[in-house]
Amino acid sequence: MSVGHTEVTTPEGRRVITDPVISCETPQDECGVRDVLDRLGDKWSVYVVVELAAGVKRFRQLQRAVPGISQRMLTLTLRRLERDGLVDRTVYPTVPAQVEYELTAMGHSLTHLVKALADWSIGHRDAIAQARRDWDAAQ
Amino acid sequence: MSVGHTEVTTPEGRRVITDPVISCETPQDECGVRDVLDRLGDKWSVYVVVELAAGVKRFRQLQRAVPGISQRMLTLTLRRLERDGLVDRTVYPTVPAQVEYELTAMGHSLTHLVKALADWSIGHRDAIAQARRDWDAAQ
DNA sequence: CAGTATCCACCTCGATACTG
DNA sequence: CAGTATCGAGGTGGATACTG
Numbered sequence: 001m002s003v004g005h006t007e008v009t010t011p012e013g014r015r016v017i018t019d020p021v022i023s024c025e026t027p028q029d030e031c032g033v034r035d036v037l038d039r040l041g042d043k044w045s046v047y048v049v050v051e052l053a054a055g056v057k058r059f060r061q062l063q064r065a066v067p068g069i070s071q072r073m074l075t076l077t078l079r080r081l082e083r084d085g086l087v088d089r090t091v092y093p094t095v096p097a098q099v100e101y102e103l104t105a106m107g108h109s110l111t112h113l114v115k116a117l118a119d120w121s122i123g124h125r126d127a128i129a130q131a132r133r134d135w136d137a138a139q
Numbered sequence: 140m141s142v143g144h145t146e147v148t149t150p151e152g153r154r155v156i157t158d159p160v161i162s163c164e165t166p167q168d169e170c171g172v173r174d175v176l177d178r179l180g181d182k183w184s185v186y187v188v189v190e191l192a193a194g195v196k197r198f199r200q201l202q203r204a205v206p207g208i209s210q211r212m213l214t215l216t217l218r219r220l221e222r223d224g225l226v227d228r229t230v231y232p233t234v235p236a237q238v239e240y241e242l243t244a245m246g247h248s249l250t251h252l253v254k255a256l257a258d259w260s261i262g263h264r265d266a267i268a269q270a271r272r273d274w275d276a277a278q
Numbered sequence: 279c280a281g282t283a284t285c286c287a288c289c290t291c292g293a294t295a296c297t298g
Numbered sequence: 299c300a301g302t303a304t305c306g307a308g309g310t311g312g313a314t315a316c317t318g
Contacts, residue, residue: 033185033256033257033260033261035260035264035267035268036256036259036260036263036264036267037179037180037185037256037260040176040179040180040256041176041179041180041181042180042310042311043310043311044311046172046176047172058279058280059279059280059281060279060280070311070312070313071280071281071282072281072282072283072311072312072313073310073311073312074280074281075280075281075282076310076311082274083270083271083274083275084267084270084271085266085267085269085270085271085273085274091280094279095279095318096279096280096318097279097280097281097318098279098280099279099280099281106263106266106267106270109259109263110259110263113252113255113256113259116252116255117172117175117179117252117256118172120175120248120249120252121172121174121175121176122172124175124245124248124249125174127224127245128174128175128223128224128245129174130224131222131223131224131245132222132223132224134224135221135222135224136222181290181291182290182291183291197299197300198299198300198301199299199300209291209292209293210301210302211291211292211293211301211302211303212290212291212292213300213301214300214301214302215290215291230300233299234298234299235298235299235300236298236299236300236301237299237300238299238300238301
């Protein structure tokens with residue numbers, strides 16, 4: 001896979017792009033970019049990752065920290081993150097059960113990007129909201 | 140909204156996090172972070188943004204550049220990006236019609252994050268794939 | 279506390295056909 | 299070329315109830 005592009009100058013002098021910027025040998029797997037985006041794209045992963053970025057947390061602690069997430073979705077989200085090697089799960093055989101979640105090294109390396117995304121998000125939320133109002137009004 | 144956290148040291152000497160890292164006055168709108176993530180999370184937006192990051196492109200050009208995208212999804216994706224103020228659409232009243240798409244300034248500012256994400260993705264795809272194999276084998 | 283199981287509403291997306 | 303319209307399959311996520 002490659003990330004790059006080819007610029008061509010037309011006879012009219014306009015610069016246009018001819019080649020795909022992301023090109024894959026196997027378009028089906030989409031170069032593994034989807035692997036990450038699927039995790040970032042689902043409804044809760046980013047919030048869970050951001051919470052865990054601050055440190056180790058238990059299941060209930062996470063559920064309180066992420067407003068609105070259901071038990072089912074927190075479980076699913078954590079399992080997927082664990083499967084992808086982004087989160088470690090530690091079970092303490094106490095009664096009642098106690099389980100700690102923490103980011104792996106790979107999970108932490110993703111954190112910087114996620115935070116940058118959150119910051120961009122917050123910085124542009126008003127502009128986006130305004131753009132939407134304008135667009136909707138124009139329709 | 141705030142991005143931050145509060146560390147507390149327990150009587151046992153363990154550091155734990157008590158407060159949500161992302162806290163919103165209105166949990167419903169999720170601080171506008173979802174506004175961005177929804178766009179990044181859908182199946183095609185990132186690819187379209189990456190293609191447009193390289194320069195102006197027409198509809199068909201985009202469709203060729205993004206393997207597998209249907210006419211319908213390209214239209215929907217572009218409309219949503221346009222509505223969010225990330226993409227500009229210019230119609231030339233020729234026959235047949237010709238429409239050019241390009242990133243707005245805001246769209247370009249998102250590009251850096253998207254590229255960073257794509258790079259991270261590519262850099263960790265093997266590690267993630269391996270983690271998944273391990274996890275699946277353990278089940 | 280930390281889950282699992284089930285059911286269901288919704289929404290996204292793909293395929294297909296048609297239009298200016 | 300650049301769309302729109304319609305249909306239908308599949309997947310995501312919420313509510314609820316139950317368990318070790």
